[in-house]
Amino acid sequence: MxxxxxxxxxxxxxxxxxxxxxxxxxxxxxxxxxxxxxxxxxxxxxxxxxxxxxxxxxxxxxxxxxxxxxxxxxxxxxxxxxxxxxxxxxxxxxxxxxxxxxxxxxxxxxxxxxxxxxxxxxxxxxxxxxxxxxxxxxxxxxxxxxxxxxxxxxxxxxxxxxxxxxxxxxxxxxxxxxxxxxxxxxxxxxxxxxxxxxxxxVTKAPKLRKDDGVIDWSLPAGRIHDLVRAMQPWPIASTIWTALPWTPKGSVRLIVHATTVMDGSGEPGTVLAATSEGIDVAAGRGAVRLLKVQTPGKKPMPAADFVRGNHVQAGDRMGG
Structure with missing residues (x-):
């Protein structure tokens, strides 16, 4: 043998x-x-x-x-x-x-x-x-x-x-x-x-860096959705949520785990709606609904729960 x-x-x-x-x-x-x-x-x-x-x-x-x-x-x-x-x-x-x-x-x-x-x-x-x-x-x-x-x-x-x-x-x-x-x-x-x-x-697939996960809201909604999917399990997509100027929350880093593409329009990065369905954010073309998010040191949660606990509202900003 x-x-x-x-x-x-x-x-x-x-x-x-x-x-x-x-x-x-x-x-x-x-x-x-x-x-x-x-x-x-x-x-x-x-x-x-x-x-x-x-x-x-x-x-x-x-x-x-x-x-x-x-x-x-x-x-x-x-x-x-x-x-x-x-x-x-x-x-x-x-x-x-x-x-x-x-x-x-x-x-x-x-x-x-x-x-x-x-x-x-x-x-x-x-x-x-x-x-x-x-x-x-x-x-x-x-x-x-x-x-x-x-x-x-x-x-x-x-x-x-x-x-x-x-x-x-x-x-x-x-x-x-x-x-x-x-x-x-x-x-x-x-x-x-x-x-x-x-x-x-030949095309290239360079090593991921931590800042590859930062969302650019000027991109079309589909590209942002693809980025969120691509950045899991590391480095995970993220953005900065800035509440309206007259609210006390200030700016918070928001880790984004799941999204879907929606109809909608507005200045890229503007929150269009914050409801029990999630957080709708204007993209360069269309809109993105945030479905699951996380703040540093906390566990991931449905975006609807984040909305209720943090008073997210239309007019807030996402991004730099």
Missing amino acids: DKPLSIVMLGTGDFALPTFIALLDAGFRMPALVTQPDRPQGRKQELIPSLIKQEALARGVAVFQPERVNAPEAVEHVRSLAPDFLITAAYGQILSAELLGVPRVGALNLHGSILPAYRGAAPVARAIQNGEVESGVTVIHMTPRVDAGGMIAFARTPIGPDETAGALEDRLAALGAPLILDAIRQVAEGRAEILPQDPAL
């Missing part, structure tokens, strides 16, 4: 977890999971292990957490594991040519878009932010250039009109796990068709 293929998985984000589980369940040998060092999280800045690290420890897989995976000692450690494949998904570091040359057969990556569209760190969020109605995953043969390798397999899926980046990423992760299993077998058996990416069709 042939010896099972040996695979070293490199992954950190939750997007990588279904692939990691699928590889183990399929019977591949997994000498180690390579994942980013634990980082401080939350108000208490506790070192909380990622879900994929927790899964690895629970299933008896060794965990390797180098600060720099391309450092000579890290590369040598991976080499000592003698993998047939390196498999990456949401790892968080670019792999050097030296590291990519370590596996006997090759290195494959699961990416959260239909390449060559949305190369980069935030393909799911950027696709939703740009109003795309379809997404998917691509398995590529890795090269030192980010997300530029030859394409081995694809799977497509529609994006729901109210779907958030977090929800879509979960679906894409599940969609990609069986795809990468099949790609491994095709490559190992020498029957994979590897297609080059068309450079003319």
Whole structure:
């Protein structure tokens, strides 16, 4: 009986977890999971292990957490594991040519878009932010250039009109796990068709920054709705609510979790109505109804509850 293929998985984000589980369940040998060092999280800045690290420890897989995976000692450690494949998904570091040359057969990556569209760190969020109605995953043969390798397999899926980046990423992760299993077998058996990416069709998906979530009310309502969906689970969209000058509330940062597009017109950022249905705000074209909001340090709540507790009214302002 042939010896099972040996695979070293490199992954950190939750997007990588279904692939990691699928590889183990399929019977591949997994000498180690390579994942980013634990980082401080939350108000208490506790070192909380990622879900994929927790899964690895629970299933008896060794965990390797180098600060720099391309450092000579890290590369040598991976080499000592003698993998047939390196498999990456949401790892968080670019792999050097030296590291990519370590596996006997090759290195494959699961990416959260239909390449060559949305190369980069935030393909799911950027696709939703740009109003795309379809997404998917691509398995590529890795090269030192980010997300530029030859394409081995694809799977497509529609994006729901109210779907958030977090929800879509979960679906894409599940969609990609069986795809990468099949790609491994095709490559190992020498029957994979590897297609080059068309450079003319490349688009970028840069890493999210905290200020990417600030709402620009001059945008059309649909674009604002897409931004709110795209910024979840991080950094989450936000705006500044300024009450009418003769009210005592002043200005408050308002975190926006859910919206819908409405008819309406007015100066962008002006509250048109504040009712039991939510808070309607004029956009550059149309209006946006805030459905779920949050103030710093508080729990998310229906916008209608925020209206009742804070006396939001027509004429208030949203934005800088």
